[in-house]
Amino acid sequence: MEYLRRQSLRNKLKIAFLAVIVISVLMTGGLSYYISAATLEKNALKLTQDTVARSAQIVDEKLNKLMLIMMTFMISRPFYEMLRDVVSADDSRYYKHLSDLDNVFSQARVAEPLIHSIYVSTPIGEFYPSSMNRNRLNAFEDTFLYDRIGQEKKNLWVEGHEDMLFTGKDRVISLILEPIFDTPVSGVYIVVNIREEGFRKLVQGDTGGGALSFLLDDKGMTVYPANEPLVRQAVDAGNLRSLMNRPEGSQSFELNGETYLLNYAGIGIADWTMTTIQSRAGVLKDLVYVKWLIAAVALAAFIVTTLISGAFSRYLLMPLQGLMKVMKRVENNDLTARFESGSGDELGQVGLRFNRMLEQIVVLIDEVTEAQTHKRTAEIKALSAQMDPHFLYNTLNTIYWKLKLKQIEPSQQMVMSLSRLFQLGLNNGQEITTLSKELEHVRQYLELQLSCYEGLFTYEIRADEPELLALSIPRILLQPLTENSILHGFRDLKNGGRIEIEIAGEGDRWTLNLIRRLQLYYGDGATLHVNSAPERGTEIRISLPRRGEQSGEAY
Numbered sequence: 407m408e409y410l411r412r413q414s415l416r417n418k419l420k421i422a423f424l425a426v427i428v429i430s431v432l433m434t435g436g437l438s439y440y441i442s443a444a445t446l447e448k449n450a451l452k453l454t455q456d457t458v459a460r461s462a463q464i465v466d467e468k469l470n471k472l473m474l475i476m477m478t479f480m481i482s483r484p485f486y487e488m489l490r491d492v493v494s495a496d497d498s499r500y501y502k503h504l505s506d507l508d509n510v511f512s513q514a515r516v517a518e519p520l521i522h523s524i525y526v527s528t529p530i531g532e533f534y535p536s537s538m539n540r541n542r543l544n545a546f547e548d549t550f551l552y553d554r555i556g557q558e559k560k561n562l563w564v565e566g567h568e569d570m571l572f573t574g575k576d577r578v579i580s581l582i583l584e585p586i587f588d589t590p591v592s593g594v595y596i597v598v599n600i601r602e603e604g605f606r607k608l609v610q611g612d613t614g615g616g617a618l619s620f621l622l623d624d625k626g627m628t629v630y631p632a633n634e635p636l637v638r639q640a641v642d643a644g645n646l647r648s649l650m651n652r653p654e655g656s657q658s659f660e661l662n663g664e665t666y667l668l669n670y671a672g673i674g675i676a677d678w679t680m681t682t683i684q685s686r687a688g689v690l691k692d693l694v695y696v697k698w699l700i701a702a703v704a705l706a707a708f709i710v711t712t713l714i715s716g717a718f719s720r721y722l723l724m725p726l727q728g729l730m731k732v733m734k735r736v737e738n739n740d741l742t743a744r745f746e747s748g749s750g751d752e753l754g755q756v757g758l759r760f761n762r763m764l765e766q767i768v769v770l771i772d773e774v775t776e777a778q779t780h781k782r783t784a785e786i787k788a789l790s791a792q793m794d795p796h797f798l799y800n801t802l803n804t805i806y807w808k809l810k811l812k813q814i815e816p817s818q819q820m821v822m823s824l825s826r827l828f829q830l831g832l833n834n835g836q837e838i839t840t841l842s843k844e845l846e847h848v849r850q851y852l853e854l855q856l857s858c859y860e861g862l863f864t865y866e867i868r869a870d871e872p873e874l875l876a877l878s879i880p881r882i883l884l885q886p887l888t889e890n891s892i893l894h895g896f897r898d899l900k901n902g903g904r905i906e907i908e909i910a911g912e913g914d915r916w917t918l919n920l921i922r923r924l925q926l927y928y929g930d931g932a933t934l935h936v937n938s939a940p941e942r943g944t945e946i947r948i949s950l951p952r953r954g955e956q957s958g959e960a961y
Contacts, residue, residue, distance in 0.1 A: 424711050431707045435700030443690050447667070450689045451656040454617055454669045454682055459654060461611050461619065462671035462680035468520070468608060469675045472581065473561070475517050476598060478825055479524075480586045481805075482510045483814055488526075488533070489587045492594055497530035504533055511535040520608075522578050522599040525571050529593045539573040546571065551580060551597060563676040565623055566602045566630030577602035579630065588810070602630050609680065617669070617684040622646060624677045640666070640683055650679060658686060729757055741768055797855075797889065804858045820857050823850045833881045841909065842875035848884035848907065855892055863896055863903025871911045879950075887946065895944065904943075919947055 479485060484506035491499055507526070512535065515521045526533040527546045534540060546552055549570045554562055564580040578599035585594045610619045620637050621629035626647030632638050640646055640661055646668070649659055654671035665686040670679050725747055735743035741764060745757035801824055808817040830847035833839045839847075845867055852865050869875055888905060896903040908919055931951045938944035 424708060427711045428704055428708050431704045432700070435703060439693065439696050439700060442696060443693055446693065447658075447686065447689060450684070451667055451669060454667070454684065455654070455656045455671070457611075457617075458619070458669045458680050458682050459671045461609065462654070462673050464611070465609060465621075465678075465680060466673045466675055469563075469673070472518055472520070472598065472600070473675070474828075475514050475521075476581070476583055476596065477586070478821065479510055479514050480583070480596070481821060483818060484510050485585075486587075486809075488528070489585055489591055489594065492528050492530055492591060493587070493589055495529065500531045504531075504536075507533050508536050520600050520604045522569070522576060522601045523572055524599070525597040527593075527595045527597070534572070541569075541571060541573050544570045546595070546597075551582060552595075555582060555595060563678070565627070569599055571597065571599070577630070579605055606630055616688050617682040619680070619682045621673075622650075622670075622679045622681050629678055636666075636683060646681065725754070725757070729760065732757075732760070736764065741771075800858050801854050808857075816857065820854060823853050823857075826850045827854065831882055831885075837880055838878050839881040840875065841869075841877045841879055844879055844881065844884055845869070845875070845907070845909075847882070848888055851885045852888060852905065855888075859892070861901045862899065863892065863901075863905060865905040865907070867907045869909040871909075874909050874911055891944075919945065 484503065488503040488507065491497070491503065511524050514524060515535070523535065523538050525546070532540075532546065550567075551564060551570070554564060562582040564582065566577055566579050569576045569578045576599075579602055581598040581600070583596040583598070585591050585596065609621055618634050618637055620632055620634075622641075623629055624647075626641070626644065628637070628641055632641065643661060645659070649657060649668060650670050656667065656669040658665050658667050660666075667684050667686055667689065669682045672679050728747065729745050732743045732745045744761050744764070747754045747757050801820065805817050805820050805824075808820070827847060827850040830839070830843050830850065833843070849867060856863070856865075884907065888907075891905055892903070906919070933949045935947045935949075936944070937947070
C-alpha cells in the first residue's frame, strides 16, 4: 500500500486498470474452465446415456425376438403332438417326435443365429437337435439350471455359464421356458442356449469415447464374465446396483481414488441392466489446453493493458460497452436488440455481424420450430400406422379355435402368415422397403383377415409392370388402409366385399391406390385423389415419382 501511495495518479490508474483486467481475465477463465468441464461432463453423460438407452433397446428387441421365435416353436405341430403324448404319458412315438422336432429346431436356429442349442426335457424323454452331441454325464435334473426353476419367474434368464447339456463346453446364456398348452403340463422344460460371445458383441456395440459396456443382473453381478479389469473392479466393489435407483440414468462414483461416470438403462424382459463406465479424467482430458489458453489470454491482457493509456482505453471501451449492453439484452431473451454505431471500424463491423447473427438466430429458431412441428406430425402419422391390437387378438383367437377344431393345416398357415407379416412389417428396423415386400405384407394381412372373417370379402392385387415391384417405398403403407376397408367399409356386410390393389406405371411416375404417409417422404412429388360414393365404394389414388426424394436423398 505504501508503494501505491507514492505513485502518481496516472500510474495508480494504470495499476488499478491492470489489476482489474488481469483479475477479470483470470476469474472469467477459471469460471469458464469449470463451466466447460461441467458442461462437457454433462454432455458426455447425456450422449452416453442416449447410446446406452439405444443399446438397451436393441438388446431388449433381440431378446423379445428370441421369445417370439420360441413362442412360434411351441405352437408348432410337432411340438404340440409331442406335448399331447406327454400329457397321456405315451412314449411309444418318442423317436418319431425326435425326428419331427429336428426340423423345428433347425428353423429356430436359422431364424436367430445367436441360438447355440435348444434342449427340451419331458417325462417321456429329452429332445434336442440331431447335430448336437448330448453330454450324457450331466442329467438335466442334476444341473444348477434345474435348481433355478421354481425359484424365480416362469420365463427364466440364466447368466453366462459353461454349457453342461452338450459337449464342447461352450459359454452360453440360457433361457428356460415352460410350454404353452391347452391343458396343464408338468415336468416339461425348454432350455434355449444363446452364444455368450455373440451376445457380448451385441451388448458392447460401439459406445465410443472409451466407455466400457456390460450387463448387470438384478444382484449386481455381470451377466457374463467381464474382460476389462476396470469393470471387474467396479463390480467387485459391490455398490453399482445401489447407485441405480431409477429405471435409467447417469451419475458419477469414486473407485480407487478416481472419479468415473456411470450410465445405465434397464432391460425389462430379463431384469438386466445395460451399463457403461468411463473415466471422468478421460472425458475432460482436452480441457488441459483450455488451462494454457486461459494463462496465455491473461498474459496477453496484461501486456496490452500496460501499453494502452487510460483515456484511449476508455475511448475503445465505449463501443464495446454498447455492444455488451446489446448482448445482455439478448442474454435476457430480447432478440429484438441491435447494436447501433456510426463508426465503420472493426468494432462497427463486429456490431454489424452481431446484428446479422441475431437475425440468423431468429430465422433458425423459426426453422427449428417448424421442423419440430413436422416431426410431431410425422410421429403422429407413424403411430397411426401401427397394427391394431384387436387384429392380433382376433388372429390368435381364430388360430386357437381352429386348433381346438383339429384344423391343423389352416392353423399352421395362419401362424406362418402371421410370422411373415411381422417379419415384413419389422423390415429389420429399416423404414424403407420395396413395393414387392409391401404387397407381400398386405397379402399376408388379407389372408389372415380372410381366415378370421370367412366369406366377408375377396381381394385382388395387380402390378401392370413387373419392374415396379423393385421400387422403394416406406413400409406399412397398405395394411392400415386395408384394415380400415375391412373394419369400416365392410362393417355392415356379411359377404360380397371386394378389395382391389392395382400398381400402374404412368411415364416417369407410378400409381398406388392406397394411403397418404408418402407425403412425408416425397413432399409435393406425391398427389392424392379420393373418389367415394354410397353403394359404389371408395377409391384412393396416390401418384408418386419413380424416384422420390426424402430429406434431399433419392429413392
